[in-house]
Amino acid sequence: MSQDPKVHSFAAPVPSEPRPSREEAELAIRTLLRWAGDDPTREGLRDTPARVARAYEDWFSGYTVDPEEFMRRTFEEVEGYDDMIVLKDIRFESHCEHHLAAIIGRVHVGYLPTNKVVGISKLARVVEAFARRLQVQEKMNAQIANTIQKVLEPKGVAVVIEAVHQCMTTRGVHKTGVSMVTSSMLGEFRKNPLTRREFLSVIGNPASSVDG
Numbered sequence: 001m002s003q004d005p006k007v008h009s010f011a012a013p014v015p016s017e018p019r020p021s022r023e024e025a026e027l028a029i030r031t032l033l034r035w036a037g038d039d040p041t042r043e044g045l046r047d048t049p050a051r052v053a054r055a056y057e058d059w060f061s062g063y064t065v066d067p068e069e070f071m072r073r074t075f076e077e078v079e080g081y082d083d084m085i086v087l088k089d090i091r092f093e094s095h096c097e098h099h100l101a102a103i104i105g106r107v108h109v110g111y112l113p114t115n116k117v118v119g120i121s122k123l124a125r126v127v128e129a130f131a132r133r134l135q136v137q138e139k140m141n142a143q144i145a146n147t148i149q150k151v152l153e154p155k156g157v158a159v160v161i162e163a164v165h166q167c168m169t170t171r172g173v174h175k176t177g178v179s180m181v182t183s184s185m186l187g188e189f190r191k192n193p194l195t196r197r198e199f200l201s202v203i204g205n206p207a208s209s210v211d212g
């Protein structure tokens with residue numbers, strides 16, 4: 001099977017057009033303010049294009065990070081621990097690539113290590129690197145699972161994401177209170193229903209505590 005580098009690399013996509021200047025970006029935001037029906041020269045909006053450009057640098061800082069490379073630098077080797085590790089409730093904020101609206105949610109990760117593990121703060125950085133790009137929840141879910149699989153080479157990986165999409169809750173059909181749940185199950189979590197059930201029961205019960 002041919003390997004498409006776009007599918008198998010978790011580095012940021014390479015833009016087909018050069019990056020615009022800061023001025024061009026601010027001008028584009030000014031245009032959007034006019035499109036919304038407001039006056040970009042009025043007092044309250046005068047600094048908005050510059051503020052939005054700075055906010056974009058923060059919200060989309062994930063394009064400058066290669067999560068796979070980061071994880072390779074920070075995993076730890078452990079001997080003889082092969083029980084399930086579950087890291088739950090990793091908070092994230094992202095933006096949907098269809099509307100630029102916020103996606104706010106939590107990621108739960110489970111894996112069966114062979115001998116490599118990663119701590120929750122490091123994993124949170126990996127999640128953040130993917131979240132701080134324009135995203136589709138299913139894609140982000142697969143990216144996190146595939147990165148863990150590729151770097152830690154565990155016997156299996158499970159990633160579940162629960163998130164609220166503001167493009168669903170604040171516009172269009174206004175589906176308030178609806179969260180979207182996606183999951184990727186690889187290896188043992190896909191093959192073995194008992195392993196999958198164990199993981200799902202751990203993440204479904206916030207009162208349970210898990211070592212790792």
Ligand SMILES: [Zn+2]
Nearest residue numbers: 096098099167
């Ligand atoms: Zn959207």
